[in-house]
């Protein structure tokens with residue numbers, strides 16, 4: 001666990017975790033799900049609650065956390081406009097679906113504070 005996460009990174013990770021949680025709740029409720037843990041991040045601390053996901057969403061979250069934490073672009077552009085595209089293609093498609101699903105849902109609920117401009 002790194003001593004202090006940059007505040008912006010911490011905020012992005014929290015949003016990312018909650019988006020994936022919402023998506024997994026809706027799409028994968030029939031799959032076995034477990035609390036997500038990482039060697040490098042205290043997921044529960046970062047998200048402000050336990051994040052419980054299916055295996056494939058767990059991998060996506062871990063990939064996203066790692067990529068976001070190690071993003072070298074400063075200020076960070078939206079991923080869509082980033083020249084690097086650090087997400088592996090399969091994860092990129094997956095995260096796009098998560099953003100579309102959860103982003104739309106948050107919008108309907110009026111959770112504009114969650115409006116996600118960081119990823120896609």
Ligand SMILES: [Zn+2]
Pocket residue numbers: 023024025027028053054055056057058
């Ligand atoms: Zn899932």
